[in-house]
Amino acid sequence: MKSMARQTTVGTKERRRLTNTAMNVLVYVAVGLALVPLILIVADVITLGFPALSVPFLTGLPQGYLLGGIANAIQGSAVMVALGAAIAVPVGVGAGIYFSEWPESRISFLSSFTNDVLAEFPTITLGIFVYIIIVAPTRTFSAFAGAVALSIVMLPIVARTTEESLKIVPVSLREASLALGVPRWKTILRIVIGTGKSGLATGILLAVARAAGETAPLILTALYSNYFITSLFQPAGSLPYLIYYDGGSGFLALQTAAWGAALVLVAFMLVLNLSVKFFIGRRFAGVRAEI
Amino acid sequence: MFPIMSAWTFAYTQVQPNIQVNYASIGSGAGIAQITAGTLNCGASDAPLSAAQYSALPAGSTLLTIPESSSAVVPAYNIPGIASTTHLNFTGNVLAEIFLGNITLWNDPAIVALNPHVSLPAQAITVVHRSDGSGTMYTFTNYLSDSNAVWKTKVGYATSVNWPTGIGCKGNEGVAGCIANNQYSIGPLEIAYQITNPGAINYGAVQNKAGNYILANLTNIAEAVNAGVKAGLPASNAHWTGFSIVNNIFNDSADAHIYPITTFTYLLVYQNLSASYAGTTQPQAIGTVNFISWVVNHGQSAGVKIGYPPLPASVVAIDNTALASVTYNGTPILSGS
Amino acid sequence: MALEAKARPRARLSGGDLFLRLLVAAAAVGVAALLVALGVELAYNSQLSLATYGFGFLTGTVWDPVHLVFGALPFIFGTLVTSALALLIGIPISLGVAIFLSEKAKERRALASSLGSLVELLAAVPSVIYGLWGLFVLAPFMKTYVETPLHAYLGFLPLFSTTPIGTDFLTAGVILAIMIIPTATAVSRDILNAVPNSQREAMYSLGATDWEVTRKAVLPYARSGIFGATILGLGRAVGETMAVTMVIGNAPVISASLLSEGYTLTSLIVNQFNETTSPLYASAMVEIGLVLFGLALIINLFARALIWRMTRGTKFRV
Numbered sequence: 001m002k003s004m005a006r007q008t009t010v011g012t013k014e015r016r017r018l019t020n021t022a023m024n025v026l027v028y029v030a031v032g033l034a035l036v037p038l039i040l041i042v043a044d045v046i047t048l049g050f051p052a053l054s055v056p057f058l059t060g061l062p063q064g065y066l067l068g069g070i071a072n073a074i075q076g077s078a079v080m081v082a083l084g085a086a087i088a089v090p091v092g093v094g095a096g097i098y099f100s101e102w103p104e105s106r107i108s109f110l111s112s113f114t115n116d117v118l119a120e121f122p123t124i125t126l127g128i129f130v131y132i133i134i135v136a137p138t139r140t141f142s143a144f145a146g147a148v149a150l151s152i153v154m155l156p157i158v159a160r161t162t163e164e165s166l167k168i169v170p171v172s173l174r175e176a177s178l179a180l181g182v183p184r185w186k187t188i189l190r191i192v193i194g195t196g197k198s199g200l201a202t203g204i205l206l207a208v209a210r211a212a213g214e215t216a217p218l219i220l221t222a223l224y225s226n227y228f229i230t231s232l233f234q235p236a237g238s239l240p241y242l243i244y245y246d247g248g249s250g251f252l253a254l255q256t257a258a259w260g261a262a263l264v265l266v267a268f269m270l271v272l273n274l275s276v277k278f279f280i281g282r283r284f285a286g287v288r289a290e291i
Numbered sequence: 292m293f294p295i296m297s298a299w300t301f302a303y304t305q306v307q308p309n310i311q312v313n314y315a316s317i318g319s320g321a322g323i324a325q326i327t328a329g330t331l332n333c334g335a336s337d338a339p340l341s342a343a344q345y346s347a348l349p350a351g352s353t354l355l356t357i358p359e360s361s362s363a364v365v366p367a368y369n370i371p372g373i374a375s376t377t378h379l380n381f382t383g384n385v386l387a388e389i390f391l392g393n394i395t396l397w398n399d400p401a402i403v404a405l406n407p408h409v410s411l412p413a414q415a416i417t418v419v420h421r422s423d424g425s426g427t428m429y430t431f432t433n434y435l436s437d438s439n440a441v442w443k444t445k446v447g448y449a450t451s452v453n454w455p456t457g458i459g460c461k462g463n464e465g466v467a468g469c470i471a472n473n474q475y476s477i478g479p480l481e482i483a484y485q486i487t488n489p490g491a492i493n494y495g496a497v498q499n500k501a502g503n504y505i506l507a508n509l510t511n512i513a514e515a516v517n518a519g520v521k522a523g524l525p526a527s528n529a530h531w532t533g534f535s536i537v538n539n540i541f542n543d544s545a546d547a548h549i550y551p552i553t554t555f556t557y558l559l560v561y562q563n564l565s566a567s568y569a570g571t572t573q574p575q576a577i578g579t580v581n582f583i584s585w586v587v588n589h590g591q592s593a594g595v596k597i598g599y600p601p602l603p604a605s606v607v608a609i610d611n612t613a614l615a616s617v618t619y620n621g622t623p624i625l626s627g628s
Numbered sequence: 629m630a631l632e633a634k635a636r637p638r639a640r641l642s643g644g645d646l647f648l649r650l651l652v653a654a655a656a657v658g659v660a661a662l663l664v665a666l667g668v669e670l671a672y673n674s675q676l677s678l679a680t681y682g683f684g685f686l687t688g689t690v691w692d693p694v695h696l697v698f699g700a701l702p703f704i705f706g707t708l709v710t711s712a713l714a715l716l717i718g719i720p721i722s723l724g725v726a727i728f729l730s731e732k733a734k735e736r737r738a739l740a741s742s743l744g745s746l747v748e749l750l751a752a753v754p755s756v757i758y759g760l761w762g763l764f765v766l767a768p769f770m771k772t773y774v775e776t777p778l779h780a781y782l783g784f785l786p787l788f789s790t791t792p793i794g795t796d797f798l799t800a801g802v803i804l805a806i807m808i809i810p811t812a813t814a815v816s817r818d819i820l821n822a823v824p825n826s827q828r829e830a831m832y833s834l835g836a837t838d839w840e841v842t843r844k845a846v847l848p849y850a851r852s853g854i855f856g857a858t859i860l861g862l863g864r865a866v867g868e869t870m871a872v873t874m875v876i877g878n879a880p881v882i883s884a885s886l887l888s889e890g891y892t893l894t895s896l897i898v899n900q901f902n903e904t905t906s907p908l909y910a911s912a913m914v915e916i917g918l919v920l921f922g923l924a925l926i927i928n929l930f931a932r933a934l935i936w937r938m939t940r941g942t943k944f945r946v
Contacts, residue, residue, distance in 0.1 A: 020837035027732065030724020031743065034813065037806045038750045041761050048764075064297030065487055094655030097648075107653060111660040117928045118663050120860065122867025124897050125924070128917040129666045131901075132673055152662060159659060185648035213754025216869040216894070220901055226300075240756045244870060247760045249464030251488055255764075262757045269752045277745060343906050415791045422878035424693075424903035446694075451903060453692035458795060458889045459878030461899055472768070473793060 045262050052260025062226045062242075067253035070261050072228050076237035079229055080143055080222060081211050084150030089204055092155045096162025096203075101188055112163070119156035126152050127220035135221055143229055143236035146222030153214055154207035161206065165199020166192055202276050209272040213265065215240035239265050294483040295360055295556070295594045296335065299586050302593050312582050332571055332579050334559035337362065337426020337481075338450050339531035353562040355617065356531040357610050358524075358555035359586050360599045361516045363507040364431045365494035365552070367480035369470045370397065372412060379495035380405040380504040383438025383551070386497075389477065390418055390435060391442060392456035397475060412475070419469045419478030422459025424450035430554040431479035433537045467492060482507050482598040499551040500544040507550045513600035515553035518546045520606060527613030528562055558583055564619045576619040584614050584625065667925070670918040676911035685915060691880045691896075693905070698912040700919055702880035706797070706890040707923070710872060711865035713801025713886070718808045719858050725809070726816035731842055744817070751810035759874030762803045767794035767875050770802065775887050786884035795877040798886040803871050808861035815860060815935070819853035820846060856934030863927040867920070869894040893920045 052067070060069025099112045126149055134145040169192050177187040193200065215238075223235040224245065239261050247258035300312040339356055340348075348354055366381050373379070385401050388394045394401055398411040421428045432448035446452050460469035460478075467484045470476050471491045485494050496504040505511050519536030536553050543549065560583065564576040571579075587610045591601035602610075617624050677685065681698060688699015725747060729740050771794030778788045823846045831845040847854070877889025878899060893916055904910035 016837055016840065020839040023839040023842075024732075027724045027728045030721045031728050033721050034725045034747055034750070034809050035743075038746065038753075040765070041753060041757070044761055044765055045757065064301055065294055091655045091658055094652040095659045098652035098656040102649065102653075105653075107656055107660075111656040113932060114660040114663045116932055117925065118659065120863050120867070120924075120928050120931075121663075122869065122894060122920055122924050124867075124869045124894050125666060125670065125917050125921050128897065128901065128914060129669055132669050132914075155659060155662070183642045183644050185642070185644040188648065209752060213756070215754070215756040216898060219898060223902075240754060240870075243756045243760055244874070245462075245464075247756075247763060248461055248468055248874065251464060251467070252490070254464070255468075258760060262760055265754060266757060269754065270749070273749065273752045341905070347906055417791070417793055422899045424900070424905065449694040450905065451693040451900070453690060453694065453697075454879065457879060458793065459891075459899070461878075469795075472763075 042266070045259065045266050048256075049259035049261075049263030052256045053263065057257070057260055058264070061228075062257075065249075065251045065254060067257055070239070070242060070257060070264070072226060073237040073239045073242040073261060074264065075228055076143065076146075076222070076225065077212055077239045079232075080147045080150055080218070080236060080238060081208055083144070083147035083232075084154055084211055085204065085208060087148065087151035088154035088158055088207060092158025092203070092207070093162050093200060095155075095159040097166060097188060097193075099159065099163040100166035101192070115156045115159050118152075119160060122216075123149075123153055123214055124216040124220075127217035130217065131220045138233065140233060141221065141223035141235040142233045143222055144232045146218050146236060146238070147232075149217035149221045150211040150214060153217065154211050157207040157210060158203045161203025162196075162200055165196040165203070168199070169195045205272050205276050209269050212268060213240060215244050219244075294487055294597050295362075295599050298593045298597070299590050302590060303582055303585060306585065306589075307578075307581070312578075332560070332575055333583070335556065336450075336559060337554050337556050338429035339534050339557060340559075341449070342530070342532050345530050345532065353528045355527045355560050355562050355613050356525075357527060357558045357560065357583060357587070357613055358602065358606055359558045359583065359610065360556045360591070360594055360602065361512060361536075361553060362556055362599055363482045363512045363515075363550050363553050364427050364434075364479050365482045365485060365507050366477060366497065367467070367470055367485050367492050367494045368477040369474055369491050369493070370412065370414075371474055373409060373493070375489070375493050377409060378493065378506050379409065380498065381495050382498045383434055387435040387439030387442040389416060390420070390455065390457070391439075391445070392418070414475040417473045417476035418454075418457030419466055419473065419476050420454050420457050420459055421451075421463075421466060422461050425463070426450060426554065426556070427463055427479060427481050428452065430535075430537060430552060433535055434541075434552045437538065437541045482512075483594075486596075486598050497551055499547075499549055500540075500542055501547040501549075502544075503547055505548060505550045507552075507598070509595065509598065509600045511548050511550040512553050512598070513603075514546060515540055515549040515551070516555070516600065516606075517603055518543055518549050519553065520603065524606070524609060527609060528616070531557075558586075560617065562617055563621075564617060564624075571619075573619050576617075577624050580614055580617050580624045584611070587611065587614070667918075667921055670914060670921050674911055674915035674918045676908055677915040678911075680908060681912070681915075685912075686919070689882060693900075693909055696906070696908055698909075700893070700916060702882050703891050703893045703896050703916065704919065704923075705882050706876065706880075706892040707866055707894070707920075709797050709886075709890065710800045710804055710876070710892060711862055713797065714804030714808055714865040715858060715862055716805075717802060718805035718861060719812055721805070722809050722812035722816055722857070722861070723854065725813045726820055727842055729813070729817045730820035731838065731846065744814075747810050747813050749810075750806070751814075755807070755868060755870040756874075758803055758807060758871035762799065762871055762875040763795070766803060767799050770794055770799045774798070779887060787886055790883065790885040790888045792887050793877065793889060795875050795889060796887050797876070797883075797890045800872050800876040800890070800892075801886070803875055804865045804868055807868060807871060808864050811864055812857050812861040815857035816850075816854055819850045819857060819935075822853070823849045852934055852937060856931050856937075859927060859931035859934060863924060863931055866927060867894065867924050869898055873898050893923075 057069050059071045061072055062068040095111065099108050102108055130145050130149040134148060135141055173191055173195060174187055177191045178184065218238050218241055222238060224241050225235045225237045229236050243258045243261050246254035303312060366386060382405065385394065385405065388401065395415055396413060397416055398413045403411055429448060429450045432446065432452055436443040436448045446455065458469060460466045463481050463484050466478045466480055467488050470478050485492050496506040498504050515536060519539040522539060525531050525534055536555065537551065540549055540551060560579060564571050587602065587607055615625050681688065685698065685700050687701055689701045690697045690699050691702065729744050771792050775792030775798065779792050782788045827845040827849055828841050831841040872892050873895040876892060876895055878891055878895060879889040880891045881888050896916055897913065901913050904913050
């Protein structure tokens with residue numbers, strides 16, 4: 001009996017150890033599988049995009065089906081993202097303040113929940129929305145419509161990170177301020193936001209990174225232009241649209257331009273995301289660099 | 292249309308540096324849709340408007356259809372192993388069967404019969420077509436409808452059809468890209484896209500009514516246009532629904548060397564411009580009309596290198612009359628024409 | 629959570645307080661209103677199509693702009709198939725990475741942190757660049773090295789019965805899987821971290837191996853949260869537009885074969901929204917957007933609810 005029991009125990013132990021090792025291997029395989037695409041994509045973007053880079057490329061205009069420049073797309077993206085941020089940041093920060101300082105209200109709960117849903121929403125539907133409310137009535141594709149679409153993309157991100165960073169500000173800071181007789185609104189604006197400033201900045205940077213990469217809403221709102229922007233109520237170029245269009249074209253020169261533009265965009269993204277991580281020492285609990 | 296439009300807009304900037312003509316290559320379907328919605332100053336299309344599309348135009352508006360160049364749709368393919376100097380022969384019927392999905396292999400007897408001296412591989416055909424609305428597709432499906440009764444009833448012809456088979460790619464550029472990226476594929480392509488993109492893509496000859504296999508070039512496209520307008524054109528401000536060079540020349544067996552899949556490309560602009568169309572300002576209206584006028588009268592040579600023969604003189608005359616009738620807020624734009 | 633009731637002022641309510649509160653409340657309401665407005669506008673502008681096709685829109689299999697027959701089933705099918713593939717491939721990988729980051733790399737904090745950052749960088753790549761890479765690198769690779777052998781050896785199965793072309797359901801599923809990995813990993817990692825250490829310690833004290841601890845103590849506890857992460861990934865996959873459009877083949881096909889070209893709701897909108905040449909066509913297009921809205925809303929609400937249930941009471945917010 002004793003020897004049988006010992007044999008069974010040894011057999012089981014072996015099996016358990018083997019299972020453990022196998023699972024360990026699988027976990028490492030999973031990590032590898034997750035990283036391989038990233039490495040490949042970055043490598044491909046660099047190797048295929050680098051040949052396109054040159055001063056004329058970065059400062060010139062498209063030249064039909066020959067290899068021209070992408071300066072108008074860079075400008076278009078910059079203008080629309082900036083304008084979108086100008087709309088999204090005040091509203092987003094405001095909403096975030098409300099979620100953080102008045103969390104008990106029903107509006108806060110519902111709206112915060114809605115906010116999270118909006119953050120994950122298919123952006124093409126936002127494009128349809130802005131087409132209906134802006135492009136159709138104004139009867140023109142426009143940079144303005146594009147900016148509005150991007151602002152809706154950015155809004156939930158700004159609101160969420162604002163809420164998170166304000167919530168982390170210690171209660172004691174608020175109490176001390178109020179105890180000194182500072183009115184609540186001043187407490188919020190000066191002390192709470194002042195302390196949570198870096199968190200707010202993070203949110204804005206993340207939102208900008210997200211918006212800069214969005215294509216689908218722009219197709220229905222800003223369409224495209226081969227020139228620099230002269231009016232906000234005319235179509236405008238953008239890097240993502242250029243990548244989409246040139247990449248799908250059969251012209252080798254344009255495909256090269258697409259990779260070059262992709263390199264510019266990815267570089268911009270990486271710089272933004274890395275600076276977020278660098279300036280904010282610790283990771284935000286629950287905040288994602290979601291694009 | 293992208294190659295010729297980009298050639299024109301580029302050349303025009305040299306002539307008139309203050310004017311920027313922005314061409315968004317989004318397909319004829321979109322061109323028609325957006326001019327109807329009034330979101331573009333001027334639409335471009337390889338297909339005239341249908342009756343339904345005319346009725347969707349804003350009330351009280353008159354749309355001018357101005358042919359500004361002509362072009363050909365060729366059956367472009369990517370078959371490794373066949374020399375670029377060899378051009379496959381196709382009939383309309385065989386093309387229809389391929390695009391219906393009935394002929395699935397390159398070495399199908401029907402294709403071999405047309406190309407006895409070519410060694411066709413036993414590979415599956417990948418059919419490529421547009422995923423967006425396209426005048427090029429309008430012309431091609433027009434030709435297929437004329438050639439094959441099943442296609443005519445089952446699919447018909449329009450800028451956007453319910454393709455029985457194949458993958459969809461966006462824009463002529465996309466189709467060119469898809470053909471280049473997929474070996475053993477075939478797709479309808481505006482000839483300019485093959486000329487500017489020789490590489491992997493080649494194109495075949497199509498049989499016309501006279502029984503000759505015609506490989507599209509400037510001469511036979513121009514001849515097709517001449518034959519197609521023999522019976523006359525609709526007035527510029529009338530409905531161009533149903534006008535089709537393909538239909539006009541389909542049964543023409545007298546002209547031995549016309550290329551059967553030929554089309555005009557049209558610029559669409561409202562006759563009575565005002566701010567209600569895309570917020571058009573007067574300078575924009577003047578600029579638009581001047582640009583079209585330049586294209587029709589001076590820009591025709593720009594397309595020659597890439598497969599767009601110049602317009603016949605008769606068509607140029609009609610276009611000029613049309614442009615002279617364009618007004619902004621009631622005032623004619625081109626005075627003294 | 630962070631603010632307790634005693635921090636709220638009970639004394640005088642200054643005008644400034646009221647003003648600020650109203651101002652930011654308006655912003656908050658605006659956010660909620662936005663989602664509602666989105667749904668309303670989509671529904672309103674689909675009226676013509678809703679009236680013409682009724683429920684048959686969801687079951688119709690033909691999308692014919694010439695004869696004005698519109699049915700959304702091929703696109704719903706494509707969206708669901710590619711998303712299912714994305715989950716099938718992406719979730720196990722995400723779980724593996726999350727387990728690594730949360731359970732295995734506990735000692736090597738720097739490694740965990742930098743690996744976690746690397747995976748998150750995947751999320752920083754814009755969708756259109758995934759599409760570009762998918763079109764030029766992944767699709768040809770899939771066609772030559774994955775699909776052709778699959779079709780050659782397993783072609784008798786309906787699953788691999790059509791001719792490989794590279795731009796099809798399978799490639800779209802793979803690229804979506806890559807795209808949902810960062811989100812799913814991050815959420816899963818937080819879920820796993822939220823499992824109390826007492827659970828693990830109890831198992832270890834019983835002599836369990838690492839894997840047994842994970843499998844028996846951690847995962848069951850985190851089950852609903854991981855399920856929520858899966859649904860979140862599903863929401864992401866359903867709404868993904870550019871990457872899918874560039875590799876799916878853009879043909880409204882319902883097929884049992886993964887190697888067939890297909891179409892999704894999002895791709896259809898991108899390709900044809902600007903092309904609608906009649907009011908009915910335009911309305912049908914908006915109705916596709918409405919279907920997408922409904923689908924995304926249900927999925928997202930469900931995911932949010934699940935995750936909220938799991939992380940309620942903890943300091944984690946995903």
